[in-house]
Every structure is written in structure tokens, then in C-alpha cells.
Amino acid sequence: MKSNLKTIRIQSGYTQEELAQKVGSSRQTVYAIETGKFYPSMVLGLKLAQVLATSVYDLFELEATD
Amino acid sequence: MPYALLTLLLGIALGIGYMNNSILPFLEAKPHSGGLSALIERNNYQGDLALTCILVALYLIGFTKHKNEDEFIDFLRYQSLLKAALFQTAGIVIGTWFFGGLTFLNIMLLNLFSFLLLFLVFFKVQLYTTGKKMRK
Known part of the structure; x- marks a missing residue:
């Protein structure tokens, strides 16, 4: 799964810390999602999409190997 | 703590x-x-x-509970538990084949703590390395 979180977050003007606070998570979690080390749960994915006013389909993309 | x-x-x-x-x-x-x-x-x-x-x-x-307890921390815990189980099992198997007598008993004694110790080491190292990479 490819994560576009970093690009969209920067476009929206949020820092990792701010975004983490908005979704009730930690900066480490946001960092891990951005670097593809961790895939968030559906709840967290939806929260991220809501805060960033976008769709989960824009945030995450399935890859051919998925 | x-x-x-x-x-x-x-x-x-x-x-x-x-x-x-x-x-x-x-x-x-x-x-x-x-x-x-x-x-x-x-x-x-x-x-x-x-x-x-x-x-x-x-x-x-x-x-x-970690101060930033969330699903990523849960994920790290889960990974650390898997690794600890693997290493402990490997330790017992190796101990069974290559050691005997009192040495084997000592290995078994160490195994009383090894699972929790290994888990703790893997978990803290993962937490530390993620934090370190993030700060770079």
C-alpha cells in the first residue's frame, strides 16, 4: 500500500505533531504511516482523511503486490 | 514505572x-x-x-501503558512479542541439543525470564529507533 499522507499533510499545512494531535495519536504514528512502516486501522485512516478534508483513497493507494 | x-x-x-x-x-x-x-x-x-x-x-x-499509547505502539508490542517468542523457542531448541546437565538446567532457569526480557529489549529498541529516525 502506498501512502500519500506526507504530501497531503504538507499541502494542508499541518506538521506531524499537529496532525497527530488532531487525530488523537502520536507523532511517531504519523511518521510511521508516512514512511510506510505502519498501516493505520480503518478508524485512524478515516480520521486522517476527515482532518485533511480528503478521501482515504487519496491518502492510500493499493499497489500491484497488495 | x-x-x-x-x-x-x-x-x-x-x-x-x-x-x-x-x-x-x-x-x-x-x-x-x-x-x-x-x-x-x-x-x-x-x-x-x-x-x-x-x-x-x-x-x-x-x-x-506508554505515554503515547496508540495503535502504532500496539503494533510494536505485537511485533516484539512475535520476535521474543521466536528467539525464546530457538534458545530452548538450541539448549536442548547442545547443552546437558547443570548447564541445561541453568538455561531453563534463564528461560523463566527470557521471554519478558527479550520482549522488553525488542520493544524498547524499536521505540527508540523509530523516535531517532523521526527526529532526523
Whole structure:
């Protein structure tokens, strides 16, 4: 799964810390999602999409190997 | 966490005392008079107390909620548990094949703590390395 979180977050003007606070998570979690080390749960994915006013389909993309 | 560390230190101190036969007087056991109680007969309770303190402390240190507890921390815990299980099993298998007698018994004794210890090491290292990479 490819994560576009970093690009969209920067476009929206949020820092990792701010975004983490908005979704009730930690900066480490946001960092891990951005670097593809961790895939968030559906709840967290939806929260991220809501805060960033976008769709989960824009945030995450399935890859051919998925 | 401070209580857990204190408990760990107490456990280690009691354990060292137990191994050197320095038994605290109030932990001496009265001899049993045979029967079923003979099965669990012991000279003192210091070893039992030391083991309990160490195991409880390691459990508390490893599983107490992190200050940023969330699903990523859960994920790290899960990964660390898997690795700890793998390494402990490998340790027992290797110990079974390559060691015998008292050495094997010592390996088994170490195995009482090894799972929690390995989990703790893997978990803390993963937490530390993620934090370090993030700050770069």
C-alpha cells in the first residue's frame, strides 16, 4: 500500500505533531504511516482523511503486490 | 514505572542473596512433616519472592501503558512479542541439543525470564529507533 499522507499533510499545512494531535495519536504514528512502516486501522485512516478534508483513497493507494 | 524498577531491583537483590545463601531470617521456612506438603518443601521463600518480584516487575515495565499509547505502539508490542517468542523457542531448541546437565538446567532457569526480557529489549529498541529516525 502506498501512502500519500506526507504530501497531503504538507499541502494542508499541518506538521506531524499537529496532525497527530488532531487525530488523537502520536507523532511517531504519523511518521510511521508516512514512511510506510505502519498501516493505520480503518478508524485512524478515516480520521486522517476527515482532518485533511480528503478521501482515504487519496491518502492510500493499493499497489500491484497488495 | 518507578515502582516496577524498585520491584526489579528488590527481586535481583533477593535473587543474588539467595544464590549466595544469604537468606533473610523472616523468609526462612519451617520444615514440613511429610505428606503432600513434602512435594513443595523448601528451606526458605527468598527464591520464590525474588522470582515473583522480577517477573512482575518485567511484566509491568513491558506492558504498562506508554505515554503515547496508540495503535502504532500496539503494533510494536505485537511485533516484539512475535520476535521474543521466536528467539525464546530457538534458545530452548538450541539448549536442548547442545547443552546437558547443570548447564541445561541453568538455561531453563534463564528461560523463566527470557521471554519478558527479550520482549522488553525488542520493544524498547524499536521505540527508540523509530523516535531517532523521526527526529532526523
